[in-house]
Amino acid sequence: MKMYKLTVFEKNGKKLLDESFEAKKDDEAKDRCAQLLHEHAYEKRTYRCTSPEGKLLLFHS
Numbered sequence: 001m002k003m004y005k006l007t008v009f010e011k012n013g014k015k016l017l018d019e020s021f022e023a024k025k026d027d028e029a030k031d032r033c034a035q036l037l038h039e040h041a042y043e044k045r046t047y048r049c050t051s052p053e054g055k056l057l058l059f060h061s
Contacts, residue, residue, distance in 0.1 A: 004029040008047040033058050
């Protein structure tokens with residue numbers, strides 16, 4: 001399992017969510033990010049989801 005990170009920001013740069021989670025592969029991590037965003041109603045906020053290698057998996061501004 002690899003450790004991924006989801007970070008959600010306000011427009012002023014304040015962090016709303018900074019959560020790490022484990023997933024087997026990038027596709028699984030993307031699904032988990034989407035689930036977390038939906039749970040917290042942050043789909044329309046600025047967010048990024050990154051892999052342990054620093055790869056940007058999801059981004060919205």
